[in-house]
Amino acid sequence: MEPAEARAETAEADRCGSALLSVERVSIRFGGVTALDDVTLKVAPGAICGLIGPNGAGKTTLFNCISRLYDPHPGSIQFDGRPLAGVPRHAIAALGIARTFQNVALFATMTTRDNVRVGAHALARGGFLANALALPLAGREERRLAELAEVLIAEFGLQYVANRPVGELPFGVRKRVELARALAVDPKLLLLDEPAAGLNHEEVDALSDEIRAIRDRRGVAILLVEHHMNLVMRVSDQVVALDFGRVIADGRPEQVRANPDVVRAYLGTAA
Numbered sequence: 338m339e340p341a342e343a344r345a346e347t348a349e350a351d352r353c354g355s356a357l358l359s360v361e362r363v364s365i366r367f368g369g370v371t372a373l374d375d376v377t378l379k380v381a382p383g384a385i386c387g388l389i390g391p392n393g394a395g396k397t398t399l400f401n402c403i404s405r406l407y408d409p410h411p412g413s414i415q416f417d418g419r420p421l422a423g424v425p426r427h428a429i430a431a432l433g434i435a436r437t438f439q440n441v442a443l444f445a446t447m448t449t450r451d452n453v454r455v456g457a458h459a460l461a462r463g464g465f466l467a468n469a470l471a472l473p474l475a476g477r478e479e480r481r482l483a484e485l486a487e488v489l490i491a492e493f494g495l496q497y498v499a500n501r502p503v504g505e506l507p508f509g510v511r512k513r514v515e516l517a518r519a520l521a522v523d524p525k526l527l528l529l530d531e532p533a534a535g536l537n538h539e540e541v542d543a544l545s546d547e548i549r550a551i552r553d554r555r556g557v558a559i560l561l562v563e564h565h566m567n568l569v570m571r572v573s574d575q576v577v578a579l580d581f582g583r584v585i586a587d588g589r590p591e592q593v594r595a596n597p598d599v600v601r602a603y604l605g606t607a608a
Contacts, residue, residue: 356415357382357558358526363402363412364582372398373409374582380575382525385552385559387569387590390579391602396562397439399579400528403560404436405429417525435524439531441511445504449514452503453489456521457482489517509540513547520551526558527551533565541568548572570594578602 356379363376373395380386388396401407403414405426414421416434424432435456443452490499493513498506503514512532519527529548533541545568552559563569569576569590576593578586580602586593593599 355382356380357384357417358403358560359415360399360403361413361415363399363409363414365398365402365407365409371582373402373412376412376579376582376584378577378584378587380526380558380560383552383556383558384574385548385561385572387573387576388560388562388579389564389566389569389576389593389599393581394579394602395582396579397530398582400436400530400560400562403434403528430522430524433522433525434528435519435522435526436528437512437515437519437530437532439534441508441515443503443511443515443518446502448500449495449503449506450486450490450499452514453486453495453517453521454482456518457485485521489521493517508535509537512536512544516547516551520555520557523555524557526560529559529561529563531562531564533563533568541565544568545571566594 358378358380360376360378363373364371365373376395376399378386388399390396398407402409403416403421405421405424408422416432419432421429444455447455490496493516495510495513495517498510498514503511506514512535516532532548533544536544548559548561548568549572551557561569561573573590576586576588576590577584578593578596578599580598585598585602586596588596
């Protein structure tokens with residue numbers, strides 16, 4: 338059996354058993370608009386799950402619910418066995434969930450190094466008082482986070498731009514900086530919101546390899562929202578399709594690709 342096929346079978350077995358992320362019958366409405374309607378899905382530890390659907394299908398809304406930016410009702414979301422409803426929004430990163438955004442969300446005037454260090458501060462143990470009083474613990478934490486940032490900068494090949502403001506960098510490089518910053522919290526789940534947007538074909542191919550490599554070397558589960566179907570089908574162990582806020586397919590990439598409801602949602606015609 339090929340390694341990719343073995344991983345897919347393992348992910349399928351895990352998905353049916355214990356899940357890292359469990360979304361159960363989640364709905365959310367904005368006035369008279371139903372953004373999510375009874376959405377249920379599970380993501381296994383270490384799996385890559387592609388979340389697809391036409392514009393307005395509810396993909397980013399689901400990300401916002403997982404990130405605690407929105408509070409769904411009814412329904413529930415559990416992460417690593419813990420209900421997220423009781424977790425403060427500011428504690429999501431420390432819990433083990435990291436995220437990138439459709440529009441790169443970096444501090445443009447800060448250097449690459451400082452942007453990555455900002456991501457690592459979610460793990461800081463010193464606290465406000467230790468930093469305000471310049472206690473030894475605060476100094477040790479700063480050195481530890483600085484070392485972590487350097488490891489990530491090297492991992493993503495960003496040494497040559499480490500001291501440059503990110504606002505001066507090409508878009509594809511800024512995407513890598515955002516990935517490095519997200520991984521600074523050593524997450525168990527990485528939410529990637531349209532990471533291929535704005536990239537050329539060569540950059541998309543490199544991103545496909547990078548997403549797989551991140552999962553393989555870090556063991557992190559990845560929930561990926563993306564319109565680039567070749568990328569989704571290439572990297573995902575599981576694909577979930579949304580349309581008008583509802584799940585219309587959930588399975589292996591080849592199963593979802595051939596699903597008539599998915600074809601209709603994208604093309605307006607049956608397969």
